[in-house]
Amino acid sequence: MKQSKKRNENKVNYGTISLPLPLVKKIKKRIKGTGMASVSAYVSFVLREILSSTSSVSKSFSKKEIEEVKKRLKNLGY
Amino acid sequence: MLIYLNRKIIDVEDIKFERKMENKKNIIIIIIDAFRTKNISLFGYEKITDKNLKKIAKSSIVLNDFFSSSNATAPSLTTLFTGKYPNNHGIIHQFPYTTQEEINKLNKVNFWLPSFLRDKGYETIAIDWIGLWFKDGFNYYEEKEKKQSKLKKFLKIPIVKKFLLGLPNWAYKYGKKIVKTRASEEFTPAKDTMNLGISKIQETTFSNKPFFLFMHFWDTHFPFPTTKFRGSGKNDINEVVKKIDSNQREYFKKRITDINLYSIKDMIDKYDVSIKMVDKQIGELYKFLKKNNLWDDTILIILGDHGTSLTDHENYFSSSGLFDETIHVPFIIHLPGFEGKKIDGLVQNVDILPTILDYFDWSVNEEFDGKSFLNLIKGQQIRDKVFFFDGLAPDIKGVRTKNRKLIIARENSCNLCKSQHHKGIEEYDLIKDPNELTNIFNVSSELMKFLENEEDKSFDNMEGIKTYVRSESIFTEEKDL
Numbered sequence: 308m309k310q311s312k313k314r315n316e317n318k319v320n321y322g323t324i325s326l327p328l329p330l331v332k333k334i335k336k337r338i339k340g341t342g343m344a345s346v347s348a349y350v351s352f353v354l355r356e357i358l359s360s361t362s363s364v365s366k367s368f369s370k371k372e373i374e375e376v377k378k379r380l381k382n383l384g385y
Numbered sequence: 386m387l388i389y390l391n392r393k394i395i396d397v398e399d400i401k402f403e404r405k406m407e408n409k410k411n412i413i414i415i416i417i418d419a420f421r422t423k424n425i426s427l428f429g430y431e432k433i434t435d436k437n438l439k440k441i442a443k444s445s446i447v448l449n450d451f452f453s454s455s456n457a458t459a460p461s462l463t464t465l466f467t468g469k470y471p472n473n474h475g476i477i478h479q480f481p482y483t484t485q486e487e488i489n490k491l492n493k494v495n496f497w498l499p500s501f502l503r504d505k506g507y508e509t510i511a512i513d514w515i516g517l518w519f520k521d522g523f524n525y526y527e528e529k530e531k532k533q534s535k536l537k538k539f540l541k542i543p544i545v546k547k548f549l550l551g552l553p554n555w556a557y558k559y560g561k562k563i564v565k566t567r568a569s570e571e572f573t574p575a576k577d578t579m580n581l582g583i584s585k586i587q588e589t590t591f592s593n594k595p596f597f598l599f600m601h602f603w604d605t606h607f608p609f610p611t612t613k614f615r616g617s618g619k620n621d622i623n624e625v626v627k628k629i630d631s632n633q634r635e636y637f638k639k640r641i642t643d644i645n646l647y648s649i650k651d652m653i654d655k656y657d658v659s660i661k662m663v664d665k666q667i668g669e670l671y672k673f674l675k676k677n678n679l680w681d682d683t684i685l686i687i688l689g690d691h692g693t694s695l696t697d698h699e700n701y702f703s704s705s706g707l708f709d710e711t712i713h714v715p716f717i718i719h720l721p722g723f724e725g726k727k728i729d730g731l732v733q734n735v736d737i738l739p740t741i742l743d744y745f746d747w748s749v750n751e752e753f754d755g756k757s758f759l760n761l762i763k764g765q766q767i768r769d770k771v772f773f774f775d776g777l778a779p780d781i782k783g784v785r786t787k788n789r790k791l792i793i794a795r796e797n798s799c800n801l802c803k804s805q806h807h808k809g810i811e812e813y814d815l816i817k818d819p820n821e822l823t824n825i826f827n828v829s830s831e832l833m834k835f836l837e838n839e840e841d842k843s844f845d846n847m848e849g850i851k852t853y854v855r856s857e858s859i860f861t862e863e864k865d866l
Contacts, residue, residue, distance in 0.1 A: 372517065
């Protein structure tokens, strides 16, 4: 998978992924008339369903991020 | 076709296009920072600072007795997204006073609203800058589109760069300082926040997904850096500063150094103007939703994350302390299917998440501290008391009924100004003394009897509050305070 240039940490960027053409055709057939916008949307949907096992929160943030937030809050009096 | 992945067996053929087929309502939550009821006409203020909110209120539900569970942003927003009180989700104190222990406790929390909605098929969008754990669950989290400022672009032109490098050292350093100062004052104005929010809604039409949009307006937080305001020219601030207690004086003087306002009235007027500015942008959103036929398919929630003290209780332009001005906040919800009305009855921000789940009839395997307020809308009271935690002092907590309030301050030195906004145990009769000026605490008071005999199960589950309100220490050791 080619990774598009990462513009920032939080924004969702998109990459390209290769699928066998017969599978693409099969997906196109399957999503016809369902309202699913594209093959990409379908693949994203299926993968998200598989990968999302919980709705919990995972707290990970960098030191740089902490410093930036501290700086902004300092300007507000914190 | 069966897929075995991540210890889950999934039949891909059975996956339905749930998000499209269920016709889910969109959800917008708008946070107006440091937003108190006392400065909008919807709650009796003499000035009209809220023209558009009033218009929206006509077809929405306004909860008159809505309280934040904290006087600070980080605990309050964490409550919004977890449905738990600060002592139960962990984040009691405002960042950067949040401890590692508090963050560790949050790590154990299983339910996070943005992640839940994303997993339900929502496009999750946040327009805010605080980041940290708040960005979890959002597909998009930005305060503005990343653009290089004109000034920075100009400074990067090779000939300009060469010229700057040729300057004497003192001039270079001075210039660098100016650029740095300007950068630190970069807060996004309400108009840009709203424009970005609306453009993100427009983008979701391509994905055919419902959206959850969270927008946070910081414009109303002192010193209101995004608000254009011309002061009256009056200068009486030195007289006021002299009267402020010595701990707070230095802090306050530091905060007003660069704001070019020299009277308290001007500062209050600027707060009102900043509310108007945000209100105007909410009006733009309302127009957009109506024009694009989204109004009837969108839940719109507008609230303050906490309130603020302007001059009340000799606390100047800060949300420290747990008097009503810092925790009683406006709350407006447009809930498709429900008529607009104003409702009395205690509610808290901890109740928002359970209400959203209840509205959609989503059941989850999680215990929340909050209660759905759909029953309140239908005429049934859901709470006889609310709880709150001071996010800006080491250890101050409180409980309030409709008529009484109890505040327990153990470690009370304010993290910001080092003043003590509360001392020992305080009780206020909110009917006779709505401004909370006279402490009437005694161990056999009406409120203490009520709390002592409280049988409410949810109260028993309030570990932390229980420790402070019902523990022996309150009723024995500290009764003479």
